[in-house]
Amino acid sequence: MRTTWLNLLLSAVLALFTGSASADETRARQILDRFEHANQWRDHVMVAAHRAGSMQARKTLYAENSIAAVEGSIALGAEIVEVDVRRSKDGQFVVMHDSWLDRTTNCKGEVVKRTLAELKTCRLVIEGTGAVTDEPVSTLREMLMATKDRILINIDNKLDVDSLAGMIAVARDLGMAEQVIVKENLWNPARITTVKAAMGAIGSGFQFMPIIADDAVRDAGFAEKVSGIFSPRAVEMINWRAGSETLTDTGGPLFSPRMRAAAIRGDWHIWANTYAIVNKPGGFLAGGRGDELAVLASLPRETYGFWAERGATIIQTDEPKAAIDWLAANGYRVPYPDEARPAAEPANTASIN
Template identity: 90%
Template sequence: MRTTWLSLLLFAALTVSVGHASAGETRARQILDRFEHANQWRDHVMVVAHRAGSMQAGKTLYAENSIAAVEASIALGAEIVEVDVRRSKDGQYVVMHDSWLDRTTNCKGEVVKRTLAELKTCRLVIEGTGAVTEEPVSTLREMLTATKDRILVNIDNKLDVDSLAGMIAVARDLGMAEQVIVKENLWNPARITAVKAAMSAIGSGFQFMPIIADDAVRDAGFAEKVSGAFSAPAIELINWRAGAETLTETGGPLFSPRMRAAAIRGDWHIWANTYAIVNKPGGFIAGGRGDELAVLASLPRETYGFWAERGATIIQTDEPKLAIDWLAANSYRVPYPDEARPANTASIN
């Protein structure tokens, strides 16, 4: 239970006292304080808006990876927006999930075969309704400019690991590298070595988060090795689920008491995902306990509450409004200096 989980903090070797963010700091700085100091904020669950946060209550309201979606996520109080980055034909970084334009814009063809000027003629569409918006495909620079000092940005790199250097260079040029989180999958010692070399070549001043999935890793000991290699403020854990499986009762091998203890010792967040993957069963990367369970079955406690009880202090979701509202109403969120405390309207679901 949550009380048991929080009591594990008594065993943390916490020798440095870190002050909480003040009201005079930017919103991004306040969020960064909580992201960088996990053990200081175990009583707060941060929310990440997947693909910038396009959905509410099962309906797509904004084009994914759009600045309009980012603005909505900021207004909701999300701490991080996740966006996907690819490269145009002329080498410019653009915000786009698919390698093809067909699903998310009114254009067709491969992203990499269009120049930036050509991509700028494409307009983002709202999936489901097919409504064409006025917003063009964004460059990474435009996206980061829109988010600067307001929210953290998690870049999902759709290219090779060496491309991260160029993406961080854009953030550095804007003076906001520390507000950017990049991530890579890790599954064995060789991969740790390769990614560590790539991160070292980029330098410091940005946030790196490893990803570990239980299709390849089933032991918290590997996460401890990763934590030692990178000193990361968070590790993303994935509980894969086959179509015929029932809802996970434990969170899988990675969401274990040993993992939670390792997170405390290493002072890092456990990051869980509840968003859906196209053409996969509901909750595919959440042991069945994904956003569909929260929305369609009206069981947010069995989704967001479940992962919070198993140590997650960051949850990435397609439903940021529902997640924030439920977590706040059930005492899983601590208001920021400029926020009012939520009314005592705890959900029974």
């Protein structure tokens, strides 16, 4: 009897200690736990905000790739922000999608022809409205400092694959390499060899995510090979769509039952993209089932629900609020310790089936 009571007391103390440790975890650590253990969190769909998350209900609220947009995505509860990285004339990593400054800043010309000091005189512009903000072009270091311990950051490398080493070095210097996801396209054995060599030169302690597109890869076998070589925690799947093609009703070859089985065996997330591409049909990366269908046509179930049911446990979107709200209200998100569970499904969830 005494042994039993001692065991119970020990268990209670251990539970108290564990609870305290959990409460002290940073938000990024809680997110990272779900990112690194896909099989334990198949009932939760993570949301990645494209270009830091500048849009709500088709209205651009923040400049893309801005720290203001990051703050907005964190407030919404997104788990990942995706940003684009280029290099200045003097070799500094800066956050910018286009190779030219004209669209997203009040400056003109090529990014690579401006020094960092010159780029710092440029102010980000809110696309669509043309409003000039007070925020200058950010360095990668500044962007990482804004996200540290708060959210994961996905770097879209606009340079060569060897440049990733320098980007990870910046993250390591800030003590946050594990919170950084870098990614590269893989399409054949030669490309795998090139990227594997680059990743090996960088070492460990960060997240590498392969990107696979269905214009080059038609089945899960390639993903299984990639999984065996890189042991990723997520694989980004691109579902291309020609302009005249109808909505996919299957998810395409990369969202097949075999791919879902491969993801489970490899313990990695399937990452889907619903964001728009300029001058392309809606849902160009999502078989027509993109953010436009969810928001403009008021059919979120046919977008976010469709991809979740086909195995996606991370969705990258231009509409993080719409995605989070619908996924949470329909049982596709498990609340974090400091979040409340939503009460009901939002309106406008009609089906096209």
